[in-house]
Amino acid sequence: MGVVRRFYFTAIALFVFLHITYSQADSLVLDTDHKEFLVGEIKKMERSVLEIDAPYGDENFKIKWSSIREIYTQSKFVVSIKDRIYRGRLASLPDQKIKIFDNDTIYATCKKDDIVYLNPFKEKFSDRFGAMVEAGFNVTKAQDLRQFSLRSSISYKTDKWTADASYNIIRSSQDNVEPVKRTDGLLNYRRILPKNWYLIGTIATLSNTEQRIDLRANSQLGIGKFILSSNRAYWGVKTGVNNNLERFSDDSSNRNTWEAYLGTEVNLYDIGDLNLSFLYMGYSGLTDTGRYRADINFDAKYDLPLDFFVRMGVSLNYDNQPAENASDTDYIVRTGIGWEW
Numbered sequence: 001m002g003v004v005r006r007f008y009f010t011a012i013a014l015f016v017f018l019h020i021t022y023s024q025a026d027s028l029v030l031d032t033d034h035k036e037f038l039v040g041e042i043k044k045m046e047r048s049v050l051e052i053d054a055p056y057g058d059e060n061f062k063i064k065w066s067s068i069r070e071i072y073t074q075s076k077f078v079v080s081i082k083d084r085i086y087r088g089r090l091a092s093l094p095d096q097k098i099k100i101f102d103n104d105t106i107y108a109t110c111k112k113d114d115i116v117y118l119n120p121f122k123e124k125f126s127d128r129f130g131a132m133v134e135a136g137f138n139v140t141k142a143q144d145l146r147q148f149s150l151r152s153s154i155s156y157k158t159d160k161w162t163a164d165a166s167y168n169i170i171r172s173s174q175d176n177v178e179p180v181k182r183t184d185g186l187l188n189y190r191r192i193l194p195k196n197w198y199l200i201g202t203i204a205t206l207s208n209t210e211q212r213i214d215l216r217a218n219s220q221l222g223i224g225k226f227i228l229s230s231n232r233a234y235w236g237v238k239t240g241v242n243n244n245l246e247r248f249s250d251d252s253s254n255r256n257t258w259e260a261y262l263g264t265e266v267n268l269y270d271i272g273d274l275n276l277s278f279l280y281m282g283y284s285g286l287t288d289t290g291r292y293r294a295d296i297n298f299d300a301k302y303d304l305p306l307d308f309f310v311r312m313g314v315s316l317n318y319d320n321q322p323a324e325n326a327s328d329t330d331y332i333v334r335t336g337i338g339w340e341w
Contacts, residue, residue, distance in 0.1 A: 028052065029070035029092075030063070038063075042073060045118035047269035048231040059306065065231050066270075068112070071098065076121040078159045081110050082229055083196045085159055087121050116229050119157065130155045134311060134338025145174040149334045151313075162190045170332055182208040182332060196226040200238060210330040212249040212323045219243045220261065232270035238263045242283060248323040257288040273303040294318045310337050 028050075030036040038061065040054035048065045070092035079086045079100050088102040098115065100107045134151040148171045155164035165187045172180040184206045191199040202220040207213050222240020229236075239262045246255045263281040277299045285291035294317070301311040316331040 026052065026073040026075060027071075028063070028068055031067050031069040035069065041075070042077075042118065042120070044120065045115070045231070047117075047267075047275065049269075050118070065112075065115075071112075076102065078119045078121050080116040080118075080229070081108060081114050082116060083194070084108070085192070087159060090118075113231065116231055116234075119159075121159075128156050128158060130157070130341065132338060132340040134309075134336040136334055136336030138335075145172070147172040149336055151311075151334075151336065151338070160192055162188075162192070164188050170334065178209070180209055182206075182210075182330070190224075196229055198224050198226075200224055200240070206317070208317070208330050210327050211317065211319065212326040213246065214249055215245075215247045217245045219245075222261065224263075233266070233268045235266045236264065241286075244283070248326070250324055253323050255288070257291070258286040259283040259288075259291075259293070260286055275299075275301040275303070277301075288321070291319075291321045293320070306339075307341055308337065308339050311335070 025039045026042040028038040030038060038052060038054060040052045040061075043051040043053055043060060045051070045065060050063050050065055050068060051060050052063065053060045071090050072092065073090045076087055076089055079088065079090065081100075086100045086107045088100040088105075088107050091099050091101065092112075093099055093109065096112045097109055098112050099109045131154045132152065136147075136149040138147040139145065149169065151166070151168045153164060153166040155162065165185070167185045168183070170180065170182040185204070187203045189201045193199065200220070200222050202218070202222075204218040204220070206216040206218075220240055220242045222238050224236055224238030226234055226236045228234055239260070242259045242261045244255070244257050244259055248254060261281060261283045263279070265280075266278045268276045277297075279295075279297040281295040283293040296316045296318075297313065298315075299311055299313040301309050303309050312333075312335045314331065314333050316329065318329050320328060322328045
């Protein structure tokens with residue numbers, strides 16, 4: 001009889017434990033032949049990939065958004081649906097639809113594919129941070145070439161505004177050639193507006209030896225819009241004014257001018273573990289008539305396990321009125337391995 005009692009006690013305790021655990025967890029039904037069921041804590045969904053921390057795995061599971069048949073959450077999320085943002089819980093409905101709700105209030109009902117991203121609605125200051133660091137090092141015997149590159153960024157996100165900063169360096173040396181140095185930094189603040197519009201303020205710095213730029217400091221104010229925003233890709237444009245303060249190796253050619261700018265950015269991420277991004281910024285002189293500058297960046301990033309990645313990037317800077325004895329273009333090609341969190 002004692003064995004039977006212990007069995008029933010253990011079974012009841014296990015039932016209560018599972019009930020409490022599952023009632024506080026988020027759950028997914030996967031689009032497979034057997035309708036697999038996954039329970040855990042959803043960390044985020046962005047770029048068409050949902051990340052969930054399940055108690056029966058050593059690592060977070062990453063699942064394609066298109067592979068999820070149903071979703072039910074107990075925790076609140078910041079939910080982006082094309083041109084609108086909501087805060088609430090999610091529950092699947094028939095015909096591949098999802099409702100965003102809280103208690104008895106339904107905020108919106110939409111198709112599953114209309115959801116662009118999910119971010120947990122977190123109250124803690126530290127929970128809203130993200131960061132990335134990447135390093136590369138190349139050595140060749142020919143002419144004793146040595147090149148080191150570092151890319152880093154940090155971001156902070158809320159449902160009404162975002163801020164991010166980045167810092168990148170290139171150092172290269174080889175026999176019979178002057179050392180190459182390039183450093184750039186960026187600080188962005190974006191205020192989110194309705195209908196996929198946003199206000200943006202940017203401070204950007206650049207120095208490179210190829211164009212004899214000791215310092216280029218840009219201060220920008222503008223407005224932008226996401227023309228395409230989905231869980232497969234996004235495409236945005238922005239325009240505004242820029243104050244361009246430059247100090248060259250030749251002190252006599254320092255400049256302080258105003259420019260109008262037009263930029264566009266495209267990100268593609270529904271291609272397996274590969275992400276592609278393209279950024280173009282064009283500047284036309286307002287006080288320095290006839291001057292045109294352009295900054296172009298292209299990155300191909302492949303995701304690895306444990307939040308590691310490898311990336312190959314190309315950057316080009318063009319100026320039709322460079323400093324005296326300086327090149328009108330500067331470009332770099334870099335590869336590296338990094339980690340993001």
